[in-house]
Amino acid sequence: MNSYLSVVAPGTGATTVLRARAVSKTYGDREVLKAVDLEVLAGEMLAITGPSGSGKSTLLHCLATIVQPDAGEITFGGLQLSRLAEARRSEMRRTCFGIMFQFGQLVPELSAAENVALPLLLRGMRRGEAIARATAVLDRFGVAEFAPARPSALSGGQAQRVAMARAVATDPTILFADEPTGALDSNSGARVLDELVALARAGTAVVMVTHDPAAASRADRVVELRDGMLEAPA
Numbered sequence: 656m657n658s659y660l661s662v663v664a665p666g667t668g669a670t671t672v673l674r675a676r677a678v679s680k681t682y683g684d685r686e687v688l689k690a691v692d693l694e695v696l697a698g699e700m701l702a703i704t705g706p707s708g709s710g711k712s713t714l715l716h717c718l719a720t721i722v723q724p725d726a727g728e729i730t731f732g733g734l735q736l737s738r739l740a741e742a743r744r745s746e747m748r749r750t751c752f753g754i755m756f757q758f759g760q761l762v763p764e765l766s767a768a769e770n771v772a773l774p775l776l777l778r779g780m781r782r783g784e785a786i787a788r789a790t791a792v793l794d795r796f797g798v799a800e801f802a803p804a805r806p807s808a809l810s811g812g813q814a815q816r817v818a819m820a821r822a823v824a825t826d827p828t829i830l831f832a833d834e835p836t837g838a839l840d841s842n843s844g845a846r847v848l849d850e851l852v853a854l855a856r857a858g859t860a861v862v863m864v865t866h867d868p869a870a871a872s873r874a875d876r877v878v879e880l881r882d883g884m885l886e887a888p889a
């Protein structure tokens with residue numbers, strides 16, 4: 656785990672790693688997020704659910720600083736992210752956040768090992784070391800045999816495991832996962848969920864957007880977005 660400090664949520668004893676306060680986002684005349692408050696605790700698996708179009712991906716992207724909210728604040732390790740220069744936010748994404756997109760989004764021209772090595776190379780690791788570490792992470796997720804393979808040669812489940820390896824290669828504090836099981840059959844989805852739970856148990860906070868009840872049932876906590884507002888599901 657990296658060196659950014661965490662804060663302890665008052666009265667709970669649980670460590671808050673990321674906090675969103677009154678986060679709002681409007682696209683055109685559509686208010687997608689309306690003053691959303693959310694805390695992410697160290698080592699928890701949090702599921703964000705809600706109907707299609709309710710703003711789940713937008714919220715995840717705001718939390719991961721890929722999208723800038725129009726109002727509100729996101730705090731990570733005591734730092735207000737909107738006050739940081741983009742270069743610093745980008746460094747934080749590279750070093751503290753892991754991001755898994757809905758369809759894996761592996762670079763098609765690169766092998767699985769090179770895809771996983773990419774964030775390590777961006778951090779300045781030497782190529783040989785990065786490939787060795789990438790291969791070790793692929794092994795952890797049971798897909799080391801595909802290290803030399805291009806993404807087009809992988810099944811959906813294998814590609815998603817490579818995407819997960821890439822997202823955690825830098826040992827992030829938080830893993831953001833957008834519909835990690837959305838494109839998978841139930842067996843592959845269950846294996847990916849097993850890995851996400853294991854990551855959380857090992858101390859990485861996992862924030863997952865999902866409309867899959869099987870995925871949500873594996874989370875420690877579920878929140879639901881409705882019309883841009885968060886609520887605990889009934």
Ligand SMILES: Nc1ncnc2c1ncn2[C@@H]1O[C@H](COP(=O)(O)OP(=O)(O)OP(=O)(O)O)[C@@H](O)[C@H]1O
Nearest residue numbers: 682685687705706707708709710711712713714866
């Ligand atoms: N970059 C953008 N520009 C304009 N509108 C956007 C943009 N991103 C999202 N939206 C709109 O914001 C709303 C919420 O989208 P979002 O993808 O966050 O919802 P979602 O709950 O993740 O949906 P789904 O479950 O279908 O993936 C939608 O109406 C969408 O069209």
